[in-house]
Amino acid sequence: MQIEISARKRVLQGKGASRRLRGSGVVPGIIYGGENPAQAIELDHNNLYHKLKLEAFHASILSMDVEGQKEPVLLRDIQMHPFKLQVLHIDFQRVDPNKKIHMKVPLHFVNADIAPGVKLSGGIVSHVLTELDISCLPKDLPEFISVDLAELASGNTLHLSDLKLPEGVEIPALAKGDNLPVATIVIPRGVAAEEAAVVAAGDIPTTVQKKEAPKEGEKKDSGKKDGGKKK
Missing domain, CATH: 2.40.240.10 (Ribosomal Protein L25; Chain P)
Incomplete structure (x- = not known):
């Protein structure tokens, strides 16, 4: 409308x-x-x-x-x-309906709750960009651009080249070779520290070791002293 x-x-x-x-x-x-x-x-x-x-x-x-x-x-x-x-x-x-316009449009981030970096790693989404400079004819001007985060894992970053644009819409920055970051998953310090502690605990060697089995030909220690005489 x-x-x-x-x-x-x-x-x-x-x-x-x-x-x-x-x-x-x-x-x-x-x-x-x-x-x-x-x-x-x-x-x-x-x-x-x-x-x-x-x-x-x-x-x-x-x-x-x-x-x-x-x-x-x-x-x-x-x-x-x-x-x-x-x-x-x-x-x-x-x-002018026949001339391309340059416009900043807002970015709408969707599916953040099911992103692997959020759901599996406990991370939070960091929005590097909140609006985008685009070029298009007036009839093709979108009210916003959707950014799908459904496959964004921890440590990964979504760039301009990953965006799905409406037909007729271009990103001038990409034409200049500037593939800017749009969003990334950040792991909070508390979660990262907890994971590091779990990993460190798994690397600690156990203090109780199994007793080495006696070699062939050796007698087990009976606990008695040598030199005992038979009656």
Whole structure:
């Protein structure tokens, strides 16, 4: 489902005008790119703030409605207040359906609970990457990339080349030869120390040894002293 967002054309510009907009619950923004000139816009802060909580809002083609005129856009930049929960400014980029786009999409890790490194070795999954820079046509843009950990064993690492990508999606880093790590299984110190102790205990020689059997021709020690006379 495509996310829609509404905006109005912004006439007054400048720091003073933007400050007054923010004070009235409005966020100044801009739409740029494509063949049309950049358009200054203003959006309702509360509506925008709730949409920003949606993961798909950050990695999807959005439908921007500016006073009844709709066009596809991508969220490109957000400026937040240093300590308030307030959006200060927002940027959107127009989308050309025939041109590839570069976008960061989130990674969703699945099957961590059945990974051998977790289930058999007591390890935990370390997420080296949480989002991925991809390239594709707008129609092929996924909301996220799934990372299957079902076969990840302890001491092994999942790399970019191991990911299963949707059709039409490419990873620019791989084209440059950067096969970056995505996830690995880490064994906690407590578990590792316990395993080491078990291994060490198995290597300790037993203190009780079997008594060596007497060689052929030798008599067993009867416990009596030599020199005893018969009566």
